[in-house]
Amino acid sequence: MRHILVEITCRGCAYHTHVKSHTLVKPQLEPTLKERILQGTMFTYECPRCHSIVSFIHSFLYHDSERRLLIAMALSDKTINTLREQLPDSQLYTVKNPQQLSEAVKAAEDRLAIESIELLKKQLKKQDNEIQEVIYHDYENQMLWFTCRYKNHEEYKAVPYTAYEQVKQKGRDR
Ligand SMILES: [Zn+2]
Numbered sequence: 001m002r003h004i005l006v007e008i009t010c011r012g013c014a015y016h017t018h019v020k021s022h023t024l025v026k027p028q029l030e031p032t033l034k035e036r037i038l039q040g041t042m043f044t045y046e047c048p049r050c051h052s053i054v055s056f057i058h059s060f061l062y063h064d065s066e067r068r069l070l071i072a073m074a075l076s077d078k079t080i081n082t083l084r085e086q087l088p089d090s091q092l093y094t095v096k097n098p099q100q101l102s103e104a105v106k107a108a109e110d111r112l113a114i115e116s117i118e119l120l121k122k123q124l125k126k127q128d129n130e131i132q133e134v135i136y137h138d139y140e141n142q143m144l145w146f147t148c149r150y151k152n153h154e155e156y157k158a159v160p161y162t163a164y165e166q167v168k169q170k171g172r173d174r
Contacts, residue, residue: 004058008045012052019045024061027105037062037105043098057097062105071095071104103136110139116168117144120159123167124148 005018021043027034036042045054061083062071068090072080075094084092093114095101107117121134124146133149143158 006045006056006058008054008056010047010050010052010054012047012050015047015049021056021058023059024063027062027064028066034105037098037102038109040098040102042101055098060101062101064108065090067108069093069108071101071108073097073101099135106138107136112139112144112164113168113171116164116171119167119171120144120164121146124157124159 002023003020004023006021008017008019009015022033025033025037033042043056043058045056046052047054057074059075059079060073061075062069062073064070068087070083070087070090070092072083072092072094073096075083080092080094083090093104095104103117104114107114117136121136124134125131128148130150131148132151135147135149137145137147137156139145139161142161144161144164146157146159148155148157
């Protein structure tokens with residue numbers, strides 16, 4: 001698959017190196033890379049000298065051909081338009097960072113619509129002004145679990161699957 005070299009400078013000890021990183025992942029062919037995206041380790045590097053974790057970001061495409069799903073991170077508008085033209089039957093989502101990418105892949109793995117998850121996250125934020133960030137966590141026993149980040153702590157909040165279905169239906173009706 002395709003790679004790029006990423007320049008890494010450790011913030012802890014200024015160790016400098018280049019690492020090979022993937023710019024395209026096809027989850028059916030590369031299940032271990034999919035796992036790394038889900039675990040949030042795909043765009044990190046551990047410094048061999050001081051063991052600090054260095055995070056990086058670059059243009060990246062996740063292409064699940066079975067689910068006809070494209071998740072694009074930091075791609076140019078031109079590339080995104082080309083992908084839309086080349087794969088008109090696929091759904092294309094854009095994400096801004098590896099955490100959003102991981103969340104989108106998780107939602108897809110749980111067979112949930114990413115845009116409906118985003119709407120549920122907005123609803124949770126509306127219900128509580130103190131919440132700074134909401135992250136989709138898991139789907140279990142007819143409940144969707146979200147991690148809500150507050151200024152000084154985190155809380156898990158559950159949303160029933162029926163609420164997800166309502167949001168999804170509304171999205172369709174629009
Ligand atoms: Zn270091």
